[in-house]
Amino acid sequence: MGPRAFCFDLDGTLYQGGSAIPGALELIARLRADGIPCRFLSNTTSRPRARITARMRSYGFNVDDDEILNATRAGGLWLDARGIRRVAAFVPDESKPDLGNVEHRGSGPVEAVVIGDMAGTWTDAHLQEAFGHLMAGAELVALSRDRFWHDGTRLVMDCGGYVAALEHTTGKRAHVVGKPSAAFFEAAVTSLGGDIPAADVVMVGDDIDSDVGGAQRAGLQGWLVQTGKYDAARVAASEVRPDRVIASVGDLESM
Numbered sequence: 449m450g451p452r453a454f455c456f457d458l459d460g461t462l463y464q465g466g467s468a469i470p471g472a473l474e475l476i477a478r479l480r481a482d483g484i485p486c487r488f489l490s491n492t493t494s495r496p497r498a499r500i501t502a503r504m505r506s507y508g509f510n511v512d513d514d515e516i517l518n519a520t521r522a523g524g525l526w527l528d529a530r531g532i533r534r535v536a537a538f539v540p541d542e543s544k545p546d547l548g549n550v551e552h553r554g555s556g557p558v559e560a561v562v563i564g565d566m567a568g569t570w571t572d573a574h575l576q577e578a579f580g581h582l583m584a585g586a587e588l589v590a591l592s593r594d595r596f597w598h599d600g601t602r603l604v605m606d607c608g609g610y611v612a613a614l615e616h617t618t619g620k621r622a623h624v625v626g627k628p629s630a631a632f633f634e635a636a637v638t639s640l641g642g643d644i645p646a647a648d649v650v651m652v653g654d655d656i657d658s659d660v661g662g663a664q665r666a667g668l669q670g671w672l673v674q675t676g677k678y679d680a681a682r683v684a685a686s687e688v689r690p691d692r693v694i695a696s697v698g699d700l701e702s703m
Contacts, residue, residue: 460676
């Protein structure tokens with residue numbers, strides 16, 4: 449029996465450089481026609497789920513908000529499960545609603561510092577503020593530890609470097625809630641309805657560690673595409689071994 453559900457990374461896997469990767473639209477359409485559910489996973493925190501949905505629709509993908517799990521929403525689920533309400537969230541303002549029912553820098557001590565992608569606006573003042581909250585007792589929550597991503601023209605530094613800096617200076621270890629954490633992928637599998645075991649779900653992505661390795665550690669299959677930020681040297685150096693390597697998601701359409 450083949451996979452019963454698919455999870456897809458977005459940037460570099462389904463689309464890149466302002467358009468869908470060739471064959472991606474046809475693949476998603478075929479999976480829907482075959483009754484195979486899909487989830488669309490992203491560590492992007494610089495844009496909310498609603499804008500991700502709008503972007504995907506502009507490329508021709510037929511998707512809804514509830515099919516998308518981004519790292520910010522995963523962070524909100526993590527905070528809610530622990531009853532954490534007062535946070536200092538270093539994400540763009542439009543992404544904050546995805547965190548759910550939290551109070552941003554409200555009255556009283558901050559309980560958690562949430563680190564995401566500030567879309568190129570990080571400053572020393574931001575790091576100093578985060579450092580101060582952490583030294584006062586706040587938890588460190590990382591929406592991702594990604595090192596970089598591909599913006600369509602070049603590799604761009606992601607928020608993992610800022611997380612590492614705060615860990616080094618405070619001595620605290622971040623709670624990672626986006627990819628590659630097991631909780632992130634478990635949340636995606638749970639959203640499928642609960643009757644599909646993780647082993648029957650395939651994660652398709654361009655990052656050998658965050659996408660493939662993270663999925664495999666959560667019990668999913670991890671398939672690697674050679675698009676986006678795929679780098680042969682990095683794959684060879686990684687301890688992660690994909691269950692399958694394919695040139696592009698377009699190649700899945702004919703499989």
